[in-house]
Amino acid sequence: MDASQSNARLRADAGVPTSGVIHVRTRLTADFTVISNALAQRRGSAVTIGVAAYISSLPDGSPVSIAALCEHFSEGEILISRALRELEAAGYLERRRERTPTGQVRTRTYFYDVPGGDDPAHPPEPPKPRRARTAAQEPPRRDTVLAPGLEEPPSPAPVLADAAPEAVAVLTALRRVDPRLVLSAREAARLAPAVAEWLEAGVGPREITELLTVRLPDRFRARPASVLAFRLRETPLPVPPPAPLPPDAGRPVVLPFQTCDGCERAFRAEEPGHCRNCRDRLIEEHLRAAG
Numbered sequence: 001m002d003a004s005q006s007n008a009r010l011r012a013d014a015g016v017p018t019s020g021v022i023h024v025r026t027r028l029t030a031d032f033t034v035i036s037n038a039l040a041q042r043r044g045s046a047v048t049i050g051v052a053a054y055i056s057s058l059p060d061g062s063p064v065s066i067a068a069l070c071e072h073f074s075e076g077e078i079l080i081s082r083a084l085r086e087l088e089a090a091g092y093l094e095r096r097r098e099r100t101p102t103g104q105v106r107t108r109t110y111f112y113d114v115p116g117g118d119d120p121a122h123p124p125e126p127p128k129p130r131r132a133r134t135a136a137q138e139p140p141r142r143d144t145v146l147a148p149g150l151e152e153p154p155s156p157a158p159v160l161a162d163a164a165p166e167a168v169a170v171l172t173a174l175r176r177v178d179p180r181l182v183l184s185a186r187e188a189a190r191l192a193p194a195v196a197e198w199l200e201a202g203v204g205p206r207e208i209t210e211l212l213t214v215r216l217p218d219r220f221r222a223r224p225a226s227v228l229a230f231r232l233r234e235t236p237l238p239v240p241p242p243a244p245l246p247p248d249a250g251r252p253v254v255l256p257f258q259t260c261d262g263c264e265r266a267f268r269a270e271e272p273g274h275c276r277n278c279r280d281r282l283i284e285e286h287l288r289a290a291g
Contacts, residue, residue, distance in 0.1 A: 033057040036113060039092065047075055048083040052092060055111050064109050081234065088230045091115025091222030095233060097194065105193075107233070115221055163192030170195050170205045171228075177213045180224055187225035194232040211235060 016022065033056050042049055054072065055064050062068075069080045087093040094110045171188045174181040183191070198208050212228050220227065255268040262278035274282065 034113075038114075042090075045079075045083060045086065047073075047079050048086045051080065051083040052087055052111075055093070056113070064111075085230060085234075088226055089217050089221065091226070094222070094226050094229075096190070096229065097233070163189050164196040164199070166199055166205075167192040167195035170199075170208055173205075174209060174212060174228075177209060178216060180216075180220060181213070181228070183225055183228075187223070191225060191228055191232065194229070198232070 033053070035053055035056050039052055040049065050073070051069060054069075058064065066077055066080050066084070069084075070077055073080060084093060088095070092112050092115050094112070096108050096110070097105055098108055099105050168188055171183055171191055174183070195208060199205075212231055216227065255270055257266050258269045258272045259265075260267060260275040260278055261272065262274050262281075265275050265277075267275040273279075
């Protein structure tokens, strides 16, 4: 006799949700990046979270400019630039202009796993060089390579006394427009060179103040200096006005009067000779004689 068949529905496994996502976990031992839930579950633009996750997965020294990110993502410059501004306003990203011992100015980008975890006024310690491992977790090699951009020693902190007084005056007056824009002496010294470039380009203090204070977020999640640094860095400098022409540059050159050797008419030319009519007549005579 055959065994009886039951049409009863199998009992669901305990703990399995009846709706929503069900994760199929795989334990990764290589080629993975750890990000916080606060960043992964951040409300707002998905582009911002994607850009943050991509930057977190890159090794130290990788380019993260707008052009470099546009080469990787299909979004354009506007969305990528907006994502970087949101990350900087939230305290995840910070870009600083630092002067090397040789006098050159370069931009360093710092990305924080947790916003506000480090003091924005003090750069984080450079990461220790790590030995490369293969995918099969082979023993590390003996030679190590420093991450690109970290070979040089950190530049000394800027001093407010060395900054341009006009630029410092613009920065210290920002708190009159927005009381939140209170800068420390070190922050003002770090931002003063960028403001000085704007002043040298012909932008007035009123225009710079409007640029730095218009449409600020309602709440700062990082130091205001980071937002000001981003605006000074990302806003292109205006085209300088053309140099004034010399007084005689627009006037045509007036040739002196000459007396024609053929018809004795007056005409303008650099040297004595024949007028146009006489030159044409002489050419016709030469052609007629040659023909």
